[in-house]
Each structure stands twice: as C-alpha cells, then as structure tokens.
Amino acid sequence: MTSVSSAQPSRRGTGAAAAAQAVHLVRSSPWPRGRCATLSRVPVDPPLTLKAQDTRDKLLRTARELFERDGYDATSVSRIVEAAEVSRGTFYLYFDSKRDVFGTLMAEISTGLVELQTGSFAEGRGPEQMVRHAIETFVGFYREHARMMAVLEQLAAYDTDCRALRLEMRRTVAERAERFIASLQRHHVVEATVDPRYAALALTGMVDRFAYVWLILGEDLEEAQVVDNLSRLWIQAIGARLDASGALAPGCGPSRAHP
Secondary structure, X not given: OOOOOOOOOOOOOOOOXXXXXXXXXXXXXXXXXXXXXXXXXXXXXXXXXXXXXXXXXXXXXXXXHHHHHHOOOOOOHHHHHHHXXXXXXXXHHHOOOHHHHHHHHXXXXXXXXXXHHHOOOXXXXXXXXXXXXXXXXXXXXXXXXXXXXXXXXHHHOOOHHHHHHHHHHHHHHHHHHHHHXXXXXXXXXXXXXXXXXXXXXXXXXXXXXXXXXHHHOOOOOOHHHHHHHHXXXXXXXXXXXXXXXXXXXXXXXXXXXXX
C-alpha cells in the first residue's frame, strides 16, 4: 500500500495548493457539490506538529486501504477510525467527512499526475523515445493508483464533481500530448493534416482505457509488451513511420523535436 502524505498539510481539506490548481474545474464548477467537492478547498490552517501530522497521515493511509479494498460506499467514518484506532473526535480535527478524506487523497494523486506530465515528453530524446517514456511513466502512475482510480471511475459515472476531476486528469495528459504532436508538425515529422487536439484526445484515451482494462479489470498482459505495442500504435497513428528497431524510418523528417 502506498503511503499518501503532504509536505505541509492543513488540518482539514486537501493541504496542497498545487492540488487546487490541478482540479480548477472542480473549484469553479457551478454544479451542486458532490463527493469530490472538497477538492476545491484551499488550505488556510498552519502546518501541523509532527505528532498531528503522523495522526493525519495514519487516517489517510487507513482510509485509502478501506476505499481500495471495500469501495467508497462501504467505507464510513466509523470504520476508518476503528481501523486507525483513533476516536471520532480526533478524526474531525483533520477532516470534515468521509468525502473530505477521499477528496484529499484524490487531490494528492492528481497533483502527482501533473508533476509527472511536466517531464513526460522530455527534451533530448527522439520522438519515438519520448512517446515510449511518456507511456511508461503513465503506466507506472496508473499501476500505483489503480484501485483509487477504480473508485474514482465508479463515482464519476454519477457524481458531477468527481466527473470534473476525472476529466481534468484526462485533459492534463491530453494537453501535453497535443503540444508534442504540434511540435512534431513544426519539425515536419507529422503531416499537417493531423489535428493535434483530436489526435491527442484519441491516443491518450486509448492508453488510459487500455490501462483501465489491464490494471483494473484484470486483463492478463505483460507490461513490456503493453508499453511496446502502445508506443508503436501511438506514433504510427500520427503518421510517423518506424523501422524495425523502433526508430523513425528514413524520410520521416528530423529525428528530434522538442515540445
């Protein structure tokens, strides 16, 4: 189980300014507030003491274990405090509700995705290496958080705020891919007839859904083959031809392009 904590958390809410930025759709949403509503909150309390931080982290770890094992609806504040071996009063020092805990966890996961995307299409690589690196990075992220992503997927089907968060996470990935494809077009590696936005949404959606079927629904696949095939499909779909080694084939334009 992965431990989730914040560097300087507040007593309640997400405890991360970057998380609020990452989910700006939720923050500005005119929709009625739902289970993911606490993602919009901006922390105002001072940092916790080390002992209080340990308690808050313990509650987060325990809640995450219960969400992942039993799902959102079967998890309650009573079950969280019982498993964490703290009182209900202690719980409410740090969180308003079960929804608040879930929102805090998802905000931290969303922030992690934003940070990963910053370097996913890193400079200094050829286009095919950039794509492979980005897919490897995303697969690693999804594997680490697969069970929490499964809970979010379920809630997003009927909760407007969770749906907004899920879309924002998708857009974070797609917008980076869109800039990458546009850069390849400027370097004449990809034909100008390809629409960068539509291509990015389609291709990142392919990888995202593949990860869901593989890591959540449980399709039995080898990770190396997953990354290799998704990478080839991704770069071939935008019209860049690869040779047998996975490098750009002759005549496809410059071998390097930087988003």
